[in-house]
Amino acid sequence: MSDEVVLKISHLSKYFGNIKAIENINLEIFKGEIVAFVGDNGAGKSTLMKILSGEYRPSSGEIEIFGEKVVKFNPKSLIKKGITTVYQNLALVDNLDIVSNIFLGYEKRKFMFFLQHREMKMTAEKLLKNLNINIPSLESEVGELSGGQRQGVAIARAIHQGGRILILDEPTAAMGIKESREVYKLIKSLSKEEITVLIVSHNIQQVFDVADKVYIMKRGNIVNQFKTHDTNYNEIADIILGEYAAC
Amino acid sequence: MKCDLQIKAVNNHFKKKYLPQIILFVLLIISLVVISFTSPYFLKWYNIKNILDQSAINILLGVSMTLVICSGGLDLSVGSIAALSSVVMALAIHSGFSLEISIFICILVGTICGLINGYIISCININPFIVTISTLWIYRALTLVLTNSSPIYGFPNEFSVIGSGSFMGLPISFIITLGVVIFGTVLFHKTKYGKYMIAFGCAEASLKRVGVSVNLYKISVYVFSGILAAVTGIILTSKLNCADPLAGYMLEMEVISIVILGGTSIKGGRASIVGTLIAGLLMGMLRNGLIMNGIASYYQQLLVGLILIFAVILSERDKLCKGS
Numbered sequence: 001m002s003d004e005v006v007l008k009i010s011h012l013s014k015y016f017g018n019i020k021a022i023e024n025i026n027l028e029i030f031k032g033e034i035v036a037f038v039g040d041n042g043a044g045k046s047t048l049m050k051i052l053s054g055e056y057r058p059s060s061g062e063i064e065i066f067g068e069k070v071v072k073f074n075p076k077s078l079i080k081k082g083i084t085t086v087y088q089n090l091a092l093v094d095n096l097d098i099v100s101n102i103f104l105g106y107e108k109r110k111f112m113f114f115l116q117h118r119e120m121k122m123t124a125e126k127l128l129k130n131l132n133i134n135i136p137s138l139e140s141e142v143g144e145l146s147g148g149q150r151q152g153v154a155i156a157r158a159i160h161q162g163g164r165i166l167i168l169d170e171p172t173a174a175m176g177i178k179e180s181r182e183v184y185k186l187i188k189s190l191s192k193e194e195i196t197v198l199i200v201s202h203n204i205q206q207v208f209d210v211a212d213k214v215y216i217m218k219r220g221n222i223v224n225q226f227k228t229h230d231t232n233y234n235e236i237a238d239i240i241l242g243e244y245a246a247c
Numbered sequence: 248m249k250c251d252l253q254i255k256a257v258n259n260h261f262k263k264k265y266l267p268q269i270i271l272f273v274l275l276i277i278s279l280v281v282i283s284f285t286s287p288y289f290l291k292w293y294n295i296k297n298i299l300d301q302s303a304i305n306i307l308l309g310v311s312m313t314l315v316i317c318s319g320g321l322d323l324s325v326g327s328i329a330a331l332s333s334v335v336m337a338l339a340i341h342s343g344f345s346l347e348i349s350i351f352i353c354i355l356v357g358t359i360c361g362l363i364n365g366y367i368i369s370c371i372n373i374n375p376f377i378v379t380i381s382t383l384w385i386y387r388a389l390t391l392v393l394t395n396s397s398p399i400y401g402f403p404n405e406f407s408v409i410g411s412g413s414f415m416g417l418p419i420s421f422i423i424t425l426g427v428v429i430f431g432t433v434l435f436h437k438t439k440y441g442k443y444m445i446a447f448g449c450a451e452a453s454l455k456r457v458g459v460s461v462n463l464y465k466i467s468v469y470v471f472s473g474i475l476a477a478v479t480g481i482i483l484t485s486k487l488n489c490a491d492p493l494a495g496y497m498l499e500m501e502v503i504s505i506v507i508l509g510g511t512s513i514k515g516g517r518a519s520i521v522g523t524l525i526a527g528l529l530m531g532m533l534r535n536g537l538i539m540n541g542i543a544s545y546y547q548q549l550l551v552g553l554i555l556i557f558a559v560i561l562s563e564r565d566k567l568c569k570g571s
């Protein structure tokens with residue numbers, strides 16, 4: 001982890017009519033950090049992430065990515081700035097093979113039209129190897145893969161799209177313990193590559209081991225934050241339970 | 248050892264992916280052998296030429312229909328577009344335009360019809376079944392209005408070459424079809440277009456997320472369908488030496504049948520142009536075989552229906568097994 005701020009959010013709010021989805025969020029995230037956002041339904045996690053991925057425009061406030069202020073809020077321009085979202089449903093195409101999925105929308109071509117199958121396959125192979133993602137055959141359709149492998153492909157794709165900051169929305173939802181562990185191992189290895197990761201989750205315990213920092217959200221605000229290195233889960237659990245109970 | 252396993256995996260993968268087409272091809276060979284025993288004329292070259300000629304149109308339209316269905320869509324208006332475009336072409340010829348210009352106008356009409364379908368389906372976001380069943384009526388009605396519901400005769404001599412000429416022993420109509428099959432196969436397997444059609448069929452949202460202009464691609468597949476329908480119109484007109492406002496009636500049903508038989512999933516996301524080609528040939532051959540044996544045409548329809556339902560049940564059962 002370095003002390004370079006890659007993402008700076010100041011006074012960020014989003015209203016839907018008179019519902020406040022998030023209100024006056026301020027935070028700084030450093031390069032290579034793994035940050036988790038935890039909170040109950042309706043806490044505003046998804047809204048915050050959707051702003052960061054360009055799906056929503058904030059009602060007020062500012063976002064700086066790698067020191068540059070974001071002015072255009074649309075997915076393509078935020079991806080260009082280096083922030084990529086791995087959606088909960090992963091946005092993979094089940095009937096296409098792994099290579100086609102990683103390159104979807106960013107295909108390598110020759111003579112304008114023709115796909116460079118071999119080059120794409122080689123790049124994908126290298127990418128997956130670097131990330132230590134274990135996949136039997138690149139020819140497999142993504143629909144045939146396990147949940148953990150799918151997550152791996154989705155993350156590989158996000159990185160291939162140029163993502164230096166990844167947003168993972170509930171990356172281990174609907175996964176068994178073993179698979180979740182594998183995904184978390186992958187996430188940890190990302191931060192060694194100086195990739196910053198934001199994780200959205202319902203469950204503090206799940207993200208506690210993987211995250212460097214945890215933000216607790218409630219009703220659109222960040223109500224608590226702590227570094228996982230300074231504390232252990234049991235200590236925190238009481239505080240959190242107290243907070244949840246106060247809802 | 249490891250390498251060995253990998254080869255096995257790839258082989259398995261190949262088999263699984265192309266199983267319906269392999270079965271279909273075997274079926275084609277079996278029927279070829281069986282029918283050739285029932286009729287001595289069946290394997291004569293002029294009869295084979297006949298089969299190719301008669302299958303040409305279904306296969307031609309099958310190429311675009313395969314892509315349309317793969318993208319999760321449907322185009323029921325192809326028969327009507329064929330009739331409308333050929334009638335407009337005939338009117339153009341009769342009002343003094345050159346043959347080349349008239350053919351160009353014909354294809355232009357097909358393009359516009361496809362554009363209308365595609366625009367309503369993708370930009371206004373209406374179900375393709377509803378849209379194209381409506382335009383099926385509309386385009387047919389326009390054809391009848393334009394012709395006062397009577398056929399238009401009289402074309403330049405050189406025009407008949409398209410429908411009844413041959414080149415290097417093969418019917419021109421089939422050569423055109425073969426060209427379109429090759430074009431479609433390259434488009435489907437070697438360009439991103441094919442990948443996107445598959446993605447439309449099973450996960451449209453994921454394409455939007457990576458910034459692909461979804462509407463443009465969707466419209467293009469209906470335009471392609473419209474253009475091939477116009478080409479069909481040209482071939483039909485040339486064959487009959489007459490632009491019939493009732494031409495291509497129920498054509499869409501035959502085309503959809505061979506596409507499904509070829510292993511393309513009606514739900515979208517899975518398709519095979521080679522499968523469509525084989526299925527088109529199989530259907531043409533069976534029809535020809537029945538005629539050769541003097542079996543009435545309603546039995547042909549019965550056979551087509553039976554084969555189709557049988558093929559679909561087989562492929563659904565396969566999927567159920569995989570799912571469990």
Ligand SMILES: Nc1ncnc2c1ncn2[C@@H]1O[C@H](COP(=O)(O)OP(=O)(O)OP(=O)(O)O)[C@@H](O)[C@H]1O
Binds near residue numbers: 020046
């Ligand atoms: N598009 C929208 N229109 C109106 N209200 C919305 C919209 N999106 C979110 N909200 C509201 O904003 C608040 C925050 O929702 P958000 O989806 O961000 O919560 P969340 O923390 O992601 O919850 P969950 O854990 O259920 O995913 C909720 O009250 C929600 O009803």
Ligand SMILES: [Mg+2]
Binds near residue numbers: 045046047
């Ligand atoms: Mg949410």
